[in-house]
Amino acid sequence: MLTVQNLAELDTAKVTQTVEMISSLLQEDNPTIDLKRGVLHDLLLYYSGILATATQENIDRVRRSSSMLAISEDPTLAVDDVVDRVLSNYRITRKTGAAATGTATIVVSAKETVAVPVGAVFTTNGVSFKTLVPYTAVTSSANATSSSDRVLTARGDGTYFFTIDLTAVDVGTSGLIKKDTLLVPSLSILNFVKSYAASDFVDGTDTETNAQLVTRMNEGIAAKTLSNRVNMSATIKESFPTVTDLSIIGYGDEEMLRDQHSLFPVSGGGRVDVYVRTQQYPQLIGFTKTAILVEKTSDGFGVWQFSLTRDDAPGFYDITEIRPIDADDAFGSFAITSEIRSTNVANIAGELTPDLVTLAESTYSRYQTAMVRFKDTETSTATLTVGDEKTYSVSVRAMEDIAAIQTSLGSRNVRNYAGDVLVKAAIPCFVSLGFTIQGKPGENLPDANSIKIALAKYVNALGFCGRLHASALSDVIHNYLSGKVALSSIDMLGQIRRPDGTVKQLRSTEVLVIPNEASNMVTARTTIFMLDPSNIAISAQTVNIPEI
């Protein structure tokens, strides 16, 4: 609290000092009264001193509360409304958290009308979601009368599905569940078989902390223009509040390759690469693609091919899944036999197309495209001919808003007249962790899911740091351990997907270090650690500790 709420919280030295000061003033004013001890001292002077100290403390706090330095040094001043008030002077407004939203698929066993009321709650791993409108799944489109009516669609296995929109009950990133996460309804749904997330849930954000606000202070007062790094960062974050981390590579940076396109191998300047992170973890985007049979194989199946355009999932990292359109998540994925990325630099109206020469330069930007071939081991090609088409369900990992940011920075009014800007998703180092929690028999084991979420939150907030230390992860984990429960070493695995498509493996129990491969554009300034809670393996082990 900004003001003193309890007289016991004052500093003893300050109280003593104030009592002495009042005593001195009173004694000068009236030398005949005894203020060293006795009734006047105990009943008048003592309490007067305490109240005066409290008042002075209030004055001091108000005075210090106008200084961000003082606020950061004194936790009693780190009250949200005080910080908000001070930072408003720098044109910074706290980002309030938002509840995650997404679409859920509900599978039922019969083609009968199903109702899902407003406020229906679905839960997964302790996180609850609810419907904001009532939904009715009807048997044909002719029966659909409102925008919240859904038509039951056959899945091909005798079951039917419909989709509903869900919103997390609580604000925060905990609601960012992944595609295919099973959701358990808290109410009875007619003919219910199962329900799961149809795609990654999005938009769930935590309310900005004071520490995060302070780090944005420079950007608040900076002019919103593509000039120096602070200005550029302010420009991008003001227009795209979901951008949490960004790294700007320009003239003189060893990672900048695009300004060396002239005959001479020197940097010419005028090129800027912006690596951004817009989400804690890349979003799984699902869509359908029509593939063409390009080869019939001797085992009776075939190789199929489809293309990803630059607008399908701008800046995507990789393809995680290809499966029949009626298959569920238990199916897995067909194996990709080849993935050839290329660049589409066809002009986009109103945007300056950046100077892109090599494929690696455009990787993870909105200009990359891909041609994918995979082997379908389910569909017999005996009656098919090369060139036949079939629709598949495809999932890719991508950062949101890469195309939108590129459009904004490439527009005539925003871009710098002396060069171009290329926006890329930060180069990913996908992290997985494994460790063991050890304890005596009977010790309370911590909630593994909470640990996973805390670890992911920590790692995904590191930004462009270059190093991931096991000791820091251990610190996070220990917040959840109690009693004689301890932690083994942490096996950390990192996979950097370089822009040229190759993968660099990192493994350590101490520290993962992003290598300096400037010629591949992989350095600590371009690469970030990404940790999905599902990529954390926690095991528990009972150990014998002798009683002493």
Place this chain on the structure above:
Amino acid sequence: MDITQYIGRTVDVLAYRNGMPSGEVQLTADLADELDSGQIGTGIQKLAQRFLLELLTEKGSMIYLPTRGCDFMRQARLGSWQTVMDIMSSFSASLVDIKENLITEQSSSDPTDEQFSDAELVNVTLNAGSATIYVRVVSAAGTARTFITPITVTL
């Protein structure tokens, strides 16, 4: 002592009033009453009052003066007094703290009749729900003041 000897002395408000130079009079705790708006005191009267403040202040109850007071009233409040001997024992133990506090806060330049020398429990009477104690306070000047304090206790 002649009243002229008190000229120029520092005074304190009398919180425990009705003290007389001699005779048995029960003190009353009033800063003012229907007859006057307050009285001041000095000399041995001030010393006796300081002693009483120490005796009746529970140690630790003054947050920023943690050493002030003694455990006399705490023991009364907790019902530790069952017999006269309990009270006498409690007083003796408390006198150690009181003596230290009173001597610490006084200086050699103070008038001798305001400097604490010693105190003793003259008499104790246990009644139903209360105890009356007679305390004699002796100053460095050799003068003494005996006062009576009725204290309501749980017995």
